[in-house]
Amino acid sequence: MLIGCPKEIKPQEFRVGLTPYAVTEAVAHGHDVIIEKGAGLGSGFDDAAYVAAGAAIVDTADEVFARAEMVVKVKEPQAVERKKLRADQVLFTYLHLAPDPDQTHDLLESGVTAIAYETVTDPAGGLPLLAPMSEVAGRLAPQVGAWTLQKANGGRGVLLGGVPGVGPGKVVVLGGGVVGTNAARIAAGMGAEVTVLDRSLPRLRYLDDVFGGTFRNRYSSAGALAELLPEADLIIGAVLIPGAAAPKLIRREHLALMKPGSAIVDVAIDQGGCVETARATTHQDPIYEVDGIMHYCVANMPGAVARTSTIALGNATMPFMLALADKGWRQACADDPHLLAGLNTHAGHLTYDAVGEALGIKVMPAETALAA
Structure with a gap:
């Protein structure tokens, strides 16, 4: 799979979706990784560190969104980023859709398969990526x-x-x-x-x-x-x-x-x-x-301590990111109901009940979306 990581553009957001450590693991699993130029600088990771880990550096976010099969970020996609998403793409990031109808409608219109860090669960009922x-x-x-x-x-x-x-x-x-x-x-x-x-x-x-x-x-x-x-x-x-x-x-x-x-x-x-x-x-x-x-x-309070936050988040998201890349989102979610709990949108359908309740949008069960 081709995994892409753009630079965060939310104001004063200095974190980055992939660390060089995550890139090393993804490349070892046989995947290709592209990183937008300068994406890791706010967290203390220069482009050379990503190249040494096996990633390719691209000049613009446009190229990341155009080429990547899975886009890995930190914060919810901003309006300009949402216009670049497409139906055959996986978005793996924080979303926080319930108070954000504009983002929700844009994601539904794009058809993207969006998996939210904050709703992935674990066997103990916790939220390991939050x-x-x-x-x-x-x-x-x-x-x-x-x-x-x-x-x-x-x-x-x-x-x-x-x-x-x-x-x-x-x-x-x-x-x-x-x-x-x-x-x-x-x-x-x-x-x-x-x-x-x-x-x-x-x-x-x-x-x-x-x-x-x-x-x-x-x-x-x-x-x-x-x-x-x-x-x-x-x-x-x-x-x-x-x-x-x-x-x-x-x-x-x-x-x-x-x-x-x-x-x-x-x-x-x-x-x-x-x-x-x-x-x-x-x-x-x-x-x-x-x-x-x-x-x-x-x-985005953790963005103030971007180095600590990026590494901590990367440690938590890496196993799920690798599962999505290794198996594809359908098989990864079929194998792991806790990852399936992270599915928020797919093919124009909202798949998370709490968001649907908050925004008054009809919800397709995540299991139905998985089987479609």
């Missing part, structure tokens, strides 16, 4: 939240760790999954007073068993949130419903309960955000204010 970036984003969230709280950025001027004689900042984490757990660990490590909210009692028990004493946890409810918001300096939104739009846990009226200059970091913004007042921002202009509350809602 987890590495969730870990990165979770660990970044307290860091960027602490920066947002600085007075020069419009924040309260609170140091999360406090100092002798001055109490620490208070952090509330909405969701105890991969993002939330990593966010809570780092925030607690910074010296903050941390509370995690979640609605899964087994998850709360796990957090208590593993991290007991490091941070507190509470069962998530409207009442608990109303109690915690007036004291919080930083809220980290870390909720996820796989493939679906994030629920709005914080409404605009909740902002009136919070202290002026306190901060919200909505890590769920890729799926529409779990805060009603959240809107996607970029690394270039990451913060805005609503009703005195500072919002940090960068839609």
